[in-house]
Amino acid sequence: xxxxxxxxxxxxxxxxxxxxxxxxxxxxxxxxxxxxxxxxxxxxxxxxxxxxxxxxxxxxxxxxxxxxxxxxxxxxxxxxxxxxxxxxxxxxxxxxxxxxxxxxxxxxxxxxxxxxxxxxxxxxxxxxxxxxxxxxxxxxxxxxxxxxxxxxxxxxxxxxxxxxxxxxxxxxxx
Amino acid sequence: xxxxxxxxxxxxxxxxxxxxxxxxxxxxxxxxxxxxxxxxxxxxxxxxxxxxxxxxxxxxxxxxxxxxxxxxxxxxxxxxxxxxxxxxxxxxxxxxxxxxxxxxxxxxxxxxxxxxxxxxxxxxxxxxxxxxxxxxxxxxxxxxxxxxxxxxxxxxxxxxxxxxxxxxxxxxxx
Numbered sequence: 111x112x113x114x115x116x117x118x119x120x121x122x123x124x125x126x127x128x129x130x131x132x133x134x135x136x137x138x139x140x141x142x143x144x145x146x147x148x149x150x151x152x153x154x155x156x157x158x159x160x161x162x163x164x165x166x167x168x169x170x171x172x173x174x175x176x177x178x179x180x181x182x183x184x185x186x187x188x189x190x191x192x193x194x195x196x197x198x199x200x201x202x203x204x205x206x207x208x209x210x211x212x213x214x215x216x217x218x219x220x221x222x223x224x225x226x227x228x229x230x231x232x233x234x235x236x237x238x239x240x241x242x243x244x245x246x247x248x249x250x251x252x253x254x255x256x257x258x259x260x261x262x263x264x265x266x267x268x269x270x271x272x273x274x275x276x277x278x279x280x281x282x283x284x
Numbered sequence: 285x286x287x288x289x290x291x292x293x294x295x296x297x298x299x300x301x302x303x304x305x306x307x308x309x310x311x312x313x314x315x316x317x318x319x320x321x322x323x324x325x326x327x328x329x330x331x332x333x334x335x336x337x338x339x340x341x342x343x344x345x346x347x348x349x350x351x352x353x354x355x356x357x358x359x360x361x362x363x364x365x366x367x368x369x370x371x372x373x374x375x376x377x378x379x380x381x382x383x384x385x386x387x388x389x390x391x392x393x394x395x396x397x398x399x400x401x402x403x404x405x406x407x408x409x410x411x412x413x414x415x416x417x418x419x420x421x422x423x424x425x426x427x428x429x430x431x432x433x434x435x436x437x438x439x440x441x442x443x444x445x446x447x448x449x450x451x452x453x454x455x456x457x458x
Contacts, residue, residue, distance in 0.1 A: 125405030126300025127307065127423050136427060161335060162446035231299030249301050253310060254455075260431055261454060264438035272336035280435060281428075 130234065133249075134226045137256050138219065139283030144174065144263045145215055146278040150270060153208050161269050170262040171211055173198035177255045179218045181240065182225045185233075185251065190242050304408065307423075308400045311430050312393065313457030318348065318437045319389055320452040324444060327382050335446050344436040345385055347372035351429045353392045355414065356399045359407075359425065364416050 128136075148156070148171055157168035176196040184190035197203035205211050234249040244251070267277045302310075322330070322345055331342035350370040358364035371377035379385050408423040418425070441451045 126303050127405055127408040128302040129300050132423075133301065136424075140431075162442050164442065164445055231301055234301040249306075250310075257314075257434055258454065260434045261438040261441075264435040265442050267435075268336050268338065268439050268442045271338055280432065 130226060130229065130231055133252065134222065137252070138222065140256060140259055140263075141178075141215075141219060141222075143278060143280070143283050144171075144259055145212065146282065147263055147266055147270070148208065148211055148215065150275055150278060151208065151266070152273070152275070155269075155273065156208050156211070157206065159269060159273065161272050164265065167262075167266040167269055168205075168208075168211065169198060170266065171215075172203045172205060174259045174262055175211075175214055175218055177258055179221060181251065181255050182222060184240060185238065185248055186225050186228050188238075190240065192242050196241075304400060304403065304405055307426065308396065311426070312396065314430060314433055314437075315352075315389070315393060315396075317452060317454070317457050318345075318433055319386065320456065321437055321440055321444070322382065322385055322389065324449055324452060325382065325440070326447070326449070329443075329447065330382050330385070331380065333443060333447065335443050338439065341436075341440040341443055342379075342385065343372060344440065345389075346377045346379060348433045348436055349385075349388055349392055351432055353395060355425060355429050356396060358414060359412065359422055360399050360402050362412075364414065366416050370415075 147167075151167060152159075155166075156171075157166045160166050173196075176198050180191045180196055193199055197205075205214060229248075234252070235247055237245060238248055238251065239245050240251045244254075270277045321341075325341060326333075329340075330345075331340045334340050347370075350372050354365045354370055367373055371379075379388060403422075408426070409421055411419060412422055412425065413419050414425045418428075444451045
């Protein structure tokens with residue numbers, strides 16, 4: 111019996127530390143901050159202004175929305191756009207004004223909330239070929255979408271500073 | 285008996301999607317990229333060059349290291365520095381060269397690996413008053429440290445571009 115007891119001491123599965131709901135809230139918090147940065151940009155600078163020869167923040171915002179929306183569409187449906195079909199690569203986005211960008215931004219906010227209801231927790235750990243190009247776990251693709259947003263939004267902070275416009279506080283995710 | 289069966293159908297706990305080990309690997313991946321950005325910076329520009337009147341990337345790198353090292357020290361020991369005691373605020377960091385920054389960077393890489401061995405999974409979900417000022421779950425403090433690193437590193441990409449220096453690829457976390 112002692113021997114059996116020892117054999118039954120199998121390792122518990124590693125405990126996890128972030129739930130799907132917490133990840134969604136983390137992302138939407140970042141998205142609320144990015145929305146404030148878009149709002150802070152002068153209308154006439156959003157698609158024209160840049161620093162150091164880089165893209166406009168409007169173009170970066172379209173990339174952020176492409177990654178979020180097309181990325182989650184791919185995860186939910188299994189039908190992926192390729193990178194070359196995305197608006198920020200084709201340059202064919204119909205969004206030309208701050209108002210149009212913010213409207214699409216808010217639609218994606220709702221889309222993500224709905225997408226989450228279609229994703230059972232175990233799905234996050236499955237492997238997909240994101241955009242038919244990048245193989246990895248779904249959780250890692252989503253972290254990449256979020257990090258890519260933080261990365262480009264941070265570059266827009268340099269743009270805002272060079273325009274003499276106050277930058278929204280980095281911790282303000284409300 | 286039917287009634288009992290119904291009563292026993294309690295909800296399963298929400299499944300989680302990120303393990304401590306996956307979070308550490310995610311962070312260290314970002315830290316490998318940030319290290320490449322520090323290496324890409326010319327020695328004579330690291331603490332002197334900036335764009336739009338912002339801080340040098342050297343100063344930002346000290347902030348990133350403060351948050352990582354002092355932050356994890358606080359989480360492990362329960363003894364927190366206040367914000368005003370941190371090197372990037374006092375301006376009293378002894379690090380003045382790229383070599384010294386990289387040496388400390390690598391020490392923190394090891395520190396984080398060791399810190400993780402002292403953090404049981406349930407600890408990530410406990411609430412702490414980080415830096416005696418910011419109340420939140422430990423997992424959220426750690427995500428903040430990582431996001432803060434991505435944010436400032438992204439600003440250095442604008443600096444590198446304005447210097448005409450090739451930026452390490454954002455996806456390169458190896």
